[in-house]
Amino acid sequence: MPYSLLYVSRTLLKFPAGTAEVEHIVAVSQARNAGLDVTGALIATPAYFAQVLEGPQPAVAELMRSIMRDPRHTEIEILTEGETPERRFASWSMAYSGYATYVDDYIEPFFASAAPAQAGRLRQRLIRLMLEFTRQDPGMKPEPTRL
Numbered sequence: 051m052p053y054s055l056l057y058v059s060r061t062l063l064k065f066p067a068g069t070a071e072v073e074h075i076v077a078v079s080q081a082r083n084a085g086l087d088v089t090g091a092l093i094a095t096p097a098y099f100a101q102v103l104e105g106p107q108p109a110v111a112e113l114m115r116s117i118m119r120d121p122r123h124t125e126i127e128i129l130t131e132g133e134t135p136e137r138r139f140a141s142w143s144m145a146y147s148g149y150a151t152y153v154d155d156y157i158e159p160f161f162a163s164a165a166p167a168q169a170g171r172l173r174q175r176l177i178r179l180m181l182e183f184t185r186q187d188p189g190m191k192p193e194p195t196r197l
């Protein structure tokens with residue numbers, strides 16, 4: 051059964067200059083994740099990252115070890131992890147939110163000690179947003195103009 055992990059973090063990249071760095075992350079991730087049979091989605095905003103990784107548990111764990119020591123973000127908070135009956139993201143995809151601050155509203159509550167009663171609903175809302183981004187453009191490539 052595939053393993054799935056969702057985390058959020060605070061970006062240490064400064065935008066718009068950080069665009070090139072995000073592009074580099076995407077290029078590295080596309081190659082490495084495909085090789086590890088890991089799919090998922092990454093959202094980058096000027097303030098936060100949110101990412102879903104899904105695939106064989108050892109592969110997800112290996113990627114997470116790299117991601118957690120990456121100095122381009124901080125306050126990495128794993129929101130959920132565990133086995134999942136099926137993958138939600140068919141391929142690895144990437145969504146930029148640019149300066150659409152409404153996307154930050156989906157992530158910010160996790161850093162504002164959200165009431166536990168709300169946490170599940172907020173997680174589902176974030177994953178739905180990531181799925182919507184994926185559906186809008188299944189082969190999402192970095193679009194610097196949107197940052």
Ligand SMILES: Cc1cc2nc3c(=O)[nH]c(=O)nc-3n(C[C@H](O)[C@H](O)[C@H](O)COP(=O)(O)O)c2cc1C
Pocket residue numbers: 075078079080082083092099101113116117118120122123
């Ligand atoms: C928010 C964020 C998400 C990342 N996601 C991935 C990813 O999905 N796959 C990947 O190979 N690297 C990803 N990276 C880059 C890794 O942290 C790391 O730089 C890269 O995998 C090289 O690994 P190494 O430092 O262990 O050699 C991400 C980095 C950041 C800041």
